[in-house]
Amino acid sequence: MLKVLIADDEKKVCQLIANIIDWNAFGFEIVEVVNDGLAAYRYIQEHTVNLMITDIRMPGCDGMELIQKAQVLYPDMHFIIISGYSQFDYAQQAIRYGVEDYLLKPIRKKDLVSTLNKILDKCKEEVRDTRKWADFDKLIKQNEERVKRSLLEDILKRPEKFGGFFMRDKVNEEYHYHFTDNNYMTMVAKVLPQKRKEDADTRRVLLKKAMGIIEELTDGLCNEVVLSIVDGCIYGIFNGTAEEIVQMPRKLKKVKLELMRLKDMFDGVQVFISLGKEVGSFKDIMESFRQADSAMQGRFYYGCDSLLMIADDGSSEEIVKQIIDNSFKKRFLNHIEIIDLESIGYTINSLIDILKKSGLKNGNAVAGVYREVLSVFYFGTHSYNIMIPDQYTELLGQLELHGTIEETFQHLADYMIKSLKHWMEEKQYVESRPIRVAKQYIADNYYQSLTLEIVSKEIGFNPTYFSGMFKKETNMNFSDYLKKVRIDNAKTMLLNMEQTVEDISYAIGYSDIKYFSRLFKKMTGVTPTEFRKLYY
Numbered sequence: 001m002l003k004v005l006i007a008d009d010e011k012k013v014c015q016l017i018a019n020i021i022d023w024n025a026f027g028f029e030i031v032e033v034v035n036d037g038l039a040a041y042r043y044i045q046e047h048t049v050n051l052m053i054t055d056i057r058m059p060g061c062d063g064m065e066l067i068q069k070a071q072v073l074y075p076d077m078h079f080i081i082i083s084g085y086s087q088f089d090y091a092q093q094a095i096r097y098g099v100e101d102y103l104l105k106p107i108r109k110k111d112l113v114s115t116l117n118k119i120l121d122k123c124k125e126e127v128r129d130t131r132k133w134a135d136f137d138k139l140i141k142q143n144e145e146r147v148k149r150s151l152l153e154d155i156l157k158r159p160e161k162f163g164g165f166f167m168r169d170k171v172n173e174e175y176h177y178h179f180t181d182n183n184y185m186t187m188v189a190k191v192l193p194q195k196r197k198e199d200a201d202t203r204r205v206l207l208k209k210a211m212g213i214i215e216e217l218t219d220g221l222c223n224e225v226v227l228s229i230v231d232g233c234i235y236g237i238f239n240g241t242a243e244e245i246v247q248m249p250r251k252l253k254k255v256k257l258e259l260m261r262l263k264d265m266f267d268g269v270q271v272f273i274s275l276g277k278e279v280g281s282f283k284d285i286m287e288s289f290r291q292a293d294s295a296m297q298g299r300f301y302y303g304c305d306s307l308l309m310i311a312d313d314g315s316s317e318e319i320v321k322q323i324i325d326n327s328f329k330k331r332f333l334n335h336i337e338i339i340d341l342e343s344i345g346y347t348i349n350s351l352i353d354i355l356k357k358s359g360l361k362n363g364n365a366v367a368g369v370y371r372e373v374l375s376v377f378y379f380g381t382h383s384y385n386i387m388i389p390d391q392y393t394e395l396l397g398q399l400e401l402h403g404t405i406e407e408t409f410q411h412l413a414d415y416m417i418k419s420l421k422h423w424m425e426e427k428q429y430v431e432s433r434p435i436r437v438a439k440q441y442i443a444d445n446y447y448q449s450l451t452l453e454i455v456s457k458e459i460g461f462n463p464t465y466f467s468g469m470f471k472k473e474t475n476m477n478f479s480d481y482l483k484k485v486r487i488d489n490a491k492t493m494l495l496n497m498e499q500t501v502e503d504i505s506y507a508i509g510y511s512d513i514k515y516f517s518r519l520f521k522k523m524t525g526v527t528p529t530e531f532r533k534l535y536y
Helices: 011-019 037-046 061-075 088-096 109-127 131-157 168-175 202-218 242-264 282-296 314-324 326-337 341-356 365-385 392-399 405-445 453-457 463-474 478-494 499-505 511-523 529-534
Strands: 002-007 027-036 049-056 078-083 102-104 182-195 224-230 233-240 269-275
Touching: 002 037, 002 109, 011 027, 037 049, 037 061, 037 269, 049 061, 049 182, 061 078, 061 365, 078 131, 102 202, 131 168, 131 224, 131 282, 182 202, 182 242, 182 282, 182 511, 202 224, 202 233, 202 314, 202 463, 233 242, 233 282, 233 499, 242 269, 269 282, 314 365, 326 341, 326 365, 341 405, 365 392, 365 405, 392 405, 405 453, 405 463, 405 478, 453 478, 463 478, 478 499, 478 511, 478 529, 499 511, 499 529, 511 529
Parallel strands: 002 027, 002 049, 049 078, 078 102
Antiparallel strands: 182 233, 182 269, 224 233
């Protein structure tokens, strides 16, 4: 990979150069971008640079001076000058210094590409008979493969790159393919572990194994086979003659059977393969993928038994509205408001039966019900000030980890109940903090003349409110709790024979020794003296 340094005092120009082409696809890597000549010179003093793209006029050190200094450090470095000035003397001086090209602003993509190709050709001539060129050629091929692998991710996640027109010739040129406008078919494969579904490492290893099997078994089946892992699924494009594409479903059934053998390695797997409709032109590829994605939802009803080729007939929205109607929402929100965990679990589980018994077997409706219930849940928790982190996006992603209706909604019910329980525990802990503070204050000051008013003032609560809260948390009123703390401390002191009963009575806050003795016997069943004799 040839290392590139960009130097221009205009940041927008630097951004334009960095983004005008896919540098990696040409075998270049932008290692640094600086905005003045001195910064550029400092960088090349410490780092290797193969190509410098520099402006002529920059603060600190102009482009010509920078090139002179760079040539001392790296005689083989290549240079491209960019400038807003078309003066002949600048260009003449640049040529004298061995600059590859002199490009005027605004830079045009085709001019830059042409210059880079010249530099590449020159590099090939310089290293053609050396091992260095072999390594460089290998790197170019690796980058070409990387660009090829990026096609599916660009189609599925960055379709705007194609400007709404998936032109075959342009795709062939930019991604190094040889698509022909015969026939196309798309595929989505989902390979899930039956256990440890949420373990990302397990899923990653399983996907890698599955990808290797699919690549091996589909190699050479048609003109072009494109496969890539995108967002946890294996996506594919098959391009070939009408006869080749017609045969693809039958051949992919064999692939599916081979994938099922992974269950021995991963303690059970679920394998789902869906196909999009056959199309006659690359520009229709997105429509085929949409159908394949839609057909994948059919796994909730048709399972692993066959290839999924039935797409949504458009009725899923109506089914969702019928199941998650206003009556359901009202009932479910009421369960959330009073945090009735049992009813929440029952309500979610009832959806499993409703969906399984649906005669329409619409997998998209299953996903729609899941999303709608999740939306109602978060609406309820936010409306009733139940502070649960919003994990809507994450939970939508987890929907793709499930292959049956049962596990999908059981996972959803478990999440809702667990998150509500956690919130209730946190809330109880926060609400009980003033009582914990009060109990600590009593433990530190029990021997003083404590009253409900003194302690409630200490923690900043109204005495009446504090009294009710204290009894709710401890199941004792304040005065009984204070007596218990004092008597418990008296028991410990009585074990010390050097203290008299009278001393202990004063030490725990009672000046009347008779009252102390009566209270002690009432709470322990023995007098202080009798208690001491039990141990000595």
